[in-house]
Amino acid sequence: MSTAFTCHRRPSKRRRDPPDHALPSSKQPLMALPDPGAASSSASAAALGGDGASSSAAADAASSSPPASARPVHFFVRATDSKTIAMHAAPDDTIGAVLDHLAACGYGRDLRLVYAGRQLASDSTLAALRLPPDSTLHLLARLRSTLHPHAWQLASHIAATASAAETEAATAATSACSLDELVKEFILCAHRANLGRLRSDRGAQAEPLPTADLASEYLDIFLQSSAAVALVRLYLSKSSFFRSYADRAIRCFLATDPSSLPPDVLQVTAPVLLEFCRLLSVAAGKKDLLYQGCRCSLASVLCSQPLLPPSMESPTRLIDQVLPFAYETVEVVLDGLASVSMMVSPVDLEEFSNFFKVLCKQARLWIGNDGPMPKNLYDRESEHGDTWIWRLQTMSMDILKRVDECLKRLEMDLPLSSESIGVMESQTIWATRSHILTVLTQLDSISAIYEDVAHKLQLVLLAHKAPLNALVRCSKRNEHLYWLAKHKNLLCFEARRNLVFMMLPEGKDDFGELHEMLIDRSHLLDESFEYITQAKNSELRGGLFMEFKNEEATGPGVLREWFCLVCQALFSPKQVLFSPCPEDKRRFYLNETSAVDPLHLKYFTFAGRIIGLALMHKVQVGVMLDRTLFLHLAGRSITLEDIAVADPVKYASCKKILEMDAAEIDGLYLTFSRGDHQLGSQKVIDLCPGGQDISVNFQNREQYIDLLIKNTFVDSISDQLDNFTKGFSDILVNPLRRKEFFEFLDPEDLDQLLGGSNNTINVQDWRSHTQYNGYKDKDRQIIWFWKVVERMPIEQQRQLLFFWTSVKYLPADGFSGLSSKLYIYKTSDSTDRLPSSQTCFYRLCLPPYASFRAMETQLQKITQEHVSCSFGTW
Template sequence: MHAAWDDTVGAVLGHLAERGFGRDLRLVYAGRQLASKTVLAELCLPPDSTLHLLSRLRSTPYPDAWQLASYIVSIASIARSDPLNSAAVSGLDDLVKEFILCAHRANQRQRHDRDSPIDAQAMGDQAAHYLEIFHEAGVPFALVGLYAAYPHSTIHFYAGNAIKCFLTMDPSALPPDVLPVTAPLLLEFCGMLSLSVGKEDELYRSCRSMLASVLCLPSGLPASLKLKSPSKLIEQVLPFAEEIVDAVMYELASLEMTVSSKNLEDLSNFFKVLRQQALCWVPNGGPLPKNLYNSERDSWVWKLHDISMNLLNRVDECLKKLEMDLSLSSESRGVNVSQSRWVARSHMLVVLTQLDFISMIYEDLAHNLRLVLLAHIDPLNALVRFSKRNEHLHWLVKHKDLLCFEARRNLVMMMLAEGKDEYGELHEMLIDRAHLLDESFGYIMQAKSSELHSGLFMEFKNEEATGPGVLREWFFVVCQALFNPQQVLFSPCPSDRKRFFLNGTSAVDPLHLKYFIFSGRIIGLALMHRVQVGITLDNTLVLPLAGRSIKLEDIRQADPVLYKSCKDILKMDAAVVDGLELTFSRDVHELGSRRTIELCSGGKDLRVNIRNREHYIDLLIKNTFVDSISVQLTHFARGFSDILVDPELRKVFFDFLGPEDLDRMLGGRSNTINLEDWKLHTQYNGYKEKDRNIIWFWKAVEGMSIEQQRDLLFFWTSVKFLPPDGFGGLASKLYIYKASESADRLPSSHTCFYRLCLPAYPSLKVTKNQLQKIAQEHVSCSFGTW
């Protein structure tokens, strides 16, 4: 080392201590200890003098750790002074692994020594002490020094391998109880590697990436870092995060705008820990006043804001390019042709997600993020529509007004289980049509939610047909039976008999609560399997599922009489309202008896007047459609939540959906079928489009009523109500195969493959007659082959 003449002995010792040579150091010359305050010039040392560095040994409860750490340092020192002796360091990695194993064993002993259970943080106490010794003994300094001293050499390779012992998530190499407490050590490695070998070194980048991963472990920050203030920790981590942001911005500036998965992962991890610590520091959880981070240009507050704004500006530029690309694609080939390219750009959503996380701290960042999304609605929707499963996109619920139906649908479908393709993992059901609802109830209710997440395999007793077509049919007929008013579970809206709300008198059935769980599961499964069952849920059912209150306009379809009465009360003069002699209560008739329910405490004695009538109507609606059926609603919600990948996502699921979105996903298209769209999505085998049999077929279909067309479609595909995007939303094209049967035979179908086998009928009249026979509801069900 080099020192100035005016340096003191104490300054030299302090420098050595900072470089990992330990504490309580002393310098000795000619057997005499040099005083700490003495200036080097006063010592008058002759040239080439030898000074001895001594350190006092203190008692320690971890002698084995100190001994092993000192041995590693000595091996590294020998190799550094004698680079030709590479054999001395060939086992450095084994020594480091042995040290890690010792830390793990110490944790195990601690666990066995304690009678009561201890948490994960306490379990890492011993490992943390061991790694602190690893640091204080100067091992990181010795290993990095050896790694940097002889690049591209065998010694360089061995030293790198020793450091890499801490750069793995493999439990066999770095036990789970040791891994979380490596963060301080990784910070040390990153700092020294950055200074000694530079930021382009591969080992440094790996160390930086590992630091980001460890800091974001579920077990949280190790105690040694938690003791520091959030501000101090952010100051330590921010430089590494800034490097990752620069790398991501550089990649986004490329022609393809691609970002490596590793950089995306590191960006997410660093931003996560920065956000967590910043929110601990921000008063009242944020956001920060703008003047605070604009005035302190040298603080981490301003730097984090600055790099986040720069990243947002770069994303804005990328979205502009994507918008141009989208415009060109739609003009030339169509958006669907470029779907794979949009999937490849899904990393844009990852970056936007991280910026949203940081926007919780900075109000103007949140504002600018909104402006960027607003300016680029089309590419935003394309990215979301074609995005693969990503559980971190729930923040987009704040911007759902910018998202099209297809984008919102994709986001909620990510919250439902994917299902399995393997036959052995599907939940199998064998149903007797004569006992359809009872047996379906048994199969679904006996299954664990995890079993239902795998998917369903369905067949009817004494029928050969199996496969997706039969499953679609089962969903349809079960829902028709389940929502039949005779089951007293759901009531249809008077103006729309396919729209349902909960029946407050369902308690007449002793199993009604279990059937509400069953109903919730069925609805969730139908959505999961993308089956339109032809029924929709009224707002009075959907809004409570989303945790939202029901307003007067929401009951218009469920109870038009109550709706009109409430509207009339709001229009009345004060004298007329007083004349009604209403109180904050309502009468309920149940099983032939009548009882009065108070809408609030003392409601029977509280008169409704012009000043409190709006409050009265709010309480009346809440009691009628929420409070009085809260138990039924809770069980329905529980069943639906069973189908979500995370039951806690139920509110977010329904928050994403607009008033008509769930109708389209569950009920399908309820209007007329577009015959031209039907023809466009139909292909032929054995026939040609201009053959007379095909022309007769479409003429016969054109002459059918809408219900007959639906029954024919159901016979053909087991789909009675089309997806929101029409025939194009089906799993495949439809097919008409030329059948070899005689003209007296009816058509047959293979519903799984959307295949209709049509005999060559001799005339239009025969074609109409044969199609009319199968276009009947009692025939179209269960008539397909498979």
């Protein structure tokens, strides 16, 4: 039956007759029986606003009251916020019906009604209880079964305060003002509880405690108390006053307000944020700013936290919950890419990326290590019960299709010749389109789950190599582009170069923060060694500032000169650290006899740092690393073909063994060992345990050669390699990414980055990149100058270029790869003076010589190596 029922909230000392309100009631009244072990004490009831009635009073009331009749029952409910609610119900209404009504009004779930110190059974009718007229019942949260009674009390108070503000605007204004403070207090309580547990765990006498995170338990109580529902209901209020306070209270849980969210609480807010998203998306709409803030924070929290609350640990459950909100961000990205500008805001892009990272991670957990799933497992028509599988796949294919369209449009902006990418396109414009790479990054992640997405992504990248290269070349620093190493064959050298430079530090602009060095040229290597090896990694990554003693010159030009001079000394055969390859004297491998120097291992660390710093500062030092050293840095194995340049004799011998027949090999009397000469002594090294007793034959010859190469180029110099590798890794932004650094490169790429171009200098290219100050292109001195340069041999041209710019070996792209144009300045100096230079600014200061012969003589003087290496000024 349905009866009249109303409730009205008011201060506890005033009473008035409440109006009627319909409520379904029970037809079969039952006697009220106490819940065993569940009763709250009268002291607890009094603490929450009870009247302290005893249990015996309740029994007396039940025995003396007349039988229930049809007349309405009047009673009062004392809420947790010390407010009293006047109730008017039918006799056959149950306690459960009363609690349901109170929950619908925002007072929370899992509530209990207590009278005279005893909890009232939910299936008891009001008639069966025979309450005295105008009795006061106490509304309590579940205190009997929780370890956190204070959390329940505070969460219920938040819910009650929000509900009161919704229904009694005139009297609840003051309470609503404190809603955000109440929420912050709740969050702080959760944080303090965690700190308390941490201190207990650290105590010597502490007993083992449950492993569940207390902050997570507190936030679960927040949800169970219906505080979130009450706050959202208040947010939907027509009153802008109450709406603003609800907004502030809800935003306490957003990651944008770190002052109210300690890190330990922030990492477990996902269930609360998810609840707010569910409620707001329906009630407030997708365009609501608070809803969008909650959704963005949900994506951020789920993405950044390695552990998930217990309620969200199942991959399928989490994806089902998150996918609808992720799809909203996908729609935003799709709309942005379809626009004329193809732009997506950074905020929308970050939210999209965060959601996709979460979905990919959970989907991988679901499929395990099985790799990409065949299409028949996630086809829409398949019998698989997890619908998120094909929904996520469909979403990914939609994005990939839109990216394909964008790349087609971008291809129209490129020059006709794809080989000239970068010469004509605007660096700034292409850099603003780098968000397309971010979208591609997420598609690459999802391609590890779906077979057809992986195949389609490969086809799209292959079909649009030109715009892909332009995007990568112009992209700013982005640590998430490592996946492109899988598609290295699609990238040009300039694109790969940009990717590896992203893994090197940018350096600092403030000279005061640079690692300063003052070097004596006469002790160049020793003093440089001390400055570099004693510096912390962080100091070197900030950049270098150096000057030579008793010289005024400073700046980038001097630093470039120092790099070249140090590498020239460090890789000199006199140092016995590196050996030049017999057929290429600019290429070096590690010398296994380096132990003659007791500091050789520290010098290898120094050498690794110098190579890393040279790459960081984009200085071509004229030194190249042998393929065997490159492969070790890259974490790859070394084969016979890889030693051809470093040791052509051993290479030829091994090739000959592979070509011999069985009898010829037996006649060599080889064993699995090799001779080693160090420090004037000779010893035999086994290539495997007992190698001197194992003969090399036709069947095991390949194994012998593999072990010989490994022992010679890895095992025998393992300490040197480890120290060189460590020194190089010290310079990387993330030393653990060393192998990824080399995955983007071929040995030839590193040659160009480190050694520069070894080709003949193109004088016409040199001239086209030179400008004049005081001279004109047709002046006779300029005509003479270039004629002298054309007549110089290549080494003299390099010395002139080094004198002018501190650059001896040009970048792979020639003079266009330099950071600036070159300049020739006309000076008023006497024609008896030699030219001078300002290497930092690429300036050659040239007196107006009177004849071609005079200019040639003076230029010949400055191209002497001992002059060009020490004549520059700032």
